[in-house]
Structure formats: C-alpha cells, structure tokens
Amino acid sequence: MKSIVCEQPYEFKMIESEKPVPNSGEALIRVRRIGICGTDIHAYGGNQPFFSYPRILGHELSGNIEAIPENATGLNVGDQVSIIPYIECGKCSACRNGKTNCCTNMKVLGVHAEGGMCEWITVPYDHLVKTDGLSLDESAMIEPLSIGAHAVRRADIHEGDIALIIGAGPIGLGVMAFAKEQGAKVIAMDVNDERLAFAGKWANVDHLLNVLENPMEKLAQLTNGDMPSVVFDATGNAKSMMNSFNYPAHGGKLIYVGLVKSDISFNDPEFHSKELTLMGSRNATREDFDYVVNTLKHNRLDLSQYITHRTHLDEMIHQFEGWLTPEAKVIKAIVEI
Numbered sequence: 001m002k003s004i005v006c007e008q009p010y011e012f013k014m015i016e017s018e019k020p021v022p023n024s025g026e027a028l029i030r031v032r033r034i035g036i037c038g039t040d041i042h043a044y045g046g047n048q049p050f051f052s053y054p055r056i057l058g059h060e061l062s063g064n065i066e067a068i069p070e071n072a073t074g075l076n077v078g079d080q081v082s083i084i085p086y087i088e089c090g091k092c093s094a095c096r097n098g099k100t101n102c103c104t105n106m107k108v109l110g111v112h113a114e115g116g117m118c119e120w121i122t123v124p125y126d127h128l129v130k131t132d133g134l135s136l137d138e139s140a141m142i143e144p145l146s147i148g149a150h151a152v153r154r155a156d157i158h159e160g161d162i163a164l165i166i167g168a169g170p171i172g173l174g175v176m177a178f179a180k181e182q183g184a185k186v187i188a189m190d191v192n193d194e195r196l197a198f199a200g201k202w203a204n205v206d207h208l209l210n211v212l213e214n215p216m217e218k219l220a221q222l223t224n225g226d227m228p229s230v231v232f233d234a235t236g237n238a239k240s241m242m243n244s245f246n247y248p249a250h251g252g253k254l255i256y257v258g259l260v261k262s263d264i265s266f267n268d269p270e271f272h273s274k275e276l277t278l279m280g281s282r283n284a285t286r287e288d289f290d291y292v293v294n295t296l297k298h299n300r301l302d303l304s305q306y307i308t309h310r311t312h313l314d315e316m317i318h319q320f321e322g323w324l325t326p327e328a329k330v331i332k333a334i335v336e337i
Helices: 038-044 136-155 169-179 192-202 217-222 236-244 268-274 287-299 313-323
Strands: 003-009 011-016 025-037 060-067 080-083 118-122 127-128 163-164 185-190 207-210 230-233 253-256 277-280 309-312 333-336
Touching: 003 313, 011 313, 025 136, 025 313, 038 118, 060 118, 080 136, 127 287, 136 169, 136 230, 136 253, 136 287, 163 169, 169 185, 169 192, 169 230, 185 192, 185 217, 192 207, 217 268, 230 236, 236 253, 236 268, 309 313, 313 333
Parallel strands: 163 185, 163 230, 185 207, 230 253, 253 277, 309 333
Antiparallel strands: 003 011, 025 060, 025 118, 025 333, 060 080, 080 127
16 A cells, blocks of 8 residues: 655655554545645644654545445445544543544544555544545545634624634635625635635635735724624734734634644733633534535535645655645645545
8 A cells, every 4th residue: 555654844755555454443445535734734844733753644535435344324335435534532521522623632633643645544434424426526625624614613603793814725715615604794814915816706705905914904994993703813823823813803702723833922901801702723523524515515615726736646745845835826735546
C-alpha cells in the first residue's frame, strides 16, 4: 500500500506498507479523495498544535467500503462514504454530554493518529457517513464544511443577525455560507481582494471588507454604528484573533474557528464593558455532517469552483509546495487515488 508520510517539517516521503486489517468494530475503506487543509499545511510547516512526527496526514476523506462487519447502521460493502475523522473516547465528561468533538482524549486522524493520505484506511464504522448521491469530491468536502456548520450552530445565529467572518479560506467560506443559510447578513473580511471577490460570488455574502482599509470605520458604517452581533475568526492568525475583539457589538459573540500555536491576549476592561461571549469551535459532530450532506444533496452549495486544484497521490509531493504560494490562488486542493 502506498502512503505519504510527513517525516518532519518540510519533508514528505512516499512509503510502501502492508494493507491494513480492520479490528473489531472497524471498516476497511478504499480511499478515493483526500482534501488538503490548513492542518496539513501547518503540520508540513511545523506549526500545528497537538502534533508529532512522523505522521501520515489527511483527514478530509471519501472512499468506498471494502470490508465491514454486520452492523445496524445500514452500511454495506461498496457504499460510498465520508469519514468523521475525530475518534473520541466515549467516556469523558465531554463525550457523556454529547460533545464528542472536544473529547478530552481526542484522536484526530492525520493529527494524533495516522491519517488517510494512503490507499486504504481502517476506521470505526460508526464514524462513516453514507454519501450515495454525492460525488467523491463532495463527499471529501463534507468534513471541512462541517467545521463551518458547527461554528455557526455554536453561535446560535438568528434571522437578521449581522455576522462578520474574518478569513476567506475554505473554513471561513463554509462559515459564510451557513451563516447565510441561517438568515444572517454576512460581512466577509480578508487581506486578499481576490479571495473576497470569490467569497462574494460563492457564498453570496452581503459586504466585502479588506482588513487593511480601516475596518472599524467601515463596520460602523455597515451596521449603523452597532457593529456585528456575531464575529467569527477563521484565520488561524494570532494578530487577527486578537484584533477581532474590537469588532463585536456590545452584548455580541466572538467565535474562534481557527487555531493558532500561540497565546492570545485581549483588553479585559473592553471585554467586560461589552459583556462579550467568547467561544471556541472545535471540529464537528455527526449532526453537522448530516446537515452538510443534506445541504449538498439539495444543491444549496456548489463545490465546482470551491475545489480549484487537484492531483494524484503519486504526484502530491511534487505539487504540495507550489500550492502554498499566493500565486497558486488555491482555495481547496484535492488528491485523487
């Protein structure tokens, strides 16, 4: 079996290994698509928290079931599936309260455990989502989109809320799309005008704002002085995350969707004067995956332009660094097997 290992920062290697054999409660999946995300990029660059080397990356996955035990979930050999890559313990306080996405002993495929940048992978079959009726590309994109859906659900957005989403990368775009689904008026903010233009077109956002062009004044103008009622930071950039405290309205919410390997500080008097609600949003749950599947099946999201780059597993190592340059204009890259 071919696998690509990130042996240390800035070093990938193709290896050959034995085809895995599923344990009790596991299915064997023939991997067909692997999405490349910020986690993979940060791991490659040595900036990913909760990470150790060497590691097979890849957690945005779709494929077909090659072997599965008898089960009550209706899954069968040959079914096309997406993989929920967050392997929870099922016993901790978070799991007992239905928050499996932030399990205290979480093992995320491609981060804490070997991922899916390989030809076959074994996973617990209760972490599979049947995706018949969707394409393999769409099935692989369910995971990153579910992160955005989870963040929006955390924020409890209502019709008429003004939502500012900072960061027009793949995760931020999902947040924008699902905030619009919930009836919010959406403002997209980024440093890259091309990405903003894409967000305006793809996610149908209401306003575009370059963070380099006096955002406080423009946000005040767009909100009649109120400022956004909910702010999402999907940048994974410490400076942006600290600056984001300036943007919510009094009584508003700030949700960190992005993750940075750094400390974050803020002005406490300002935080208290606004009585802000600060939230972290980590991973997603099956509820979010099911919501995204339903959204895609009803054609409420078009991924034909969201996926901008693709290659085959055999060529991934040669293509990867090129995808990291601004000139590549990557929104989402995908690997085929």
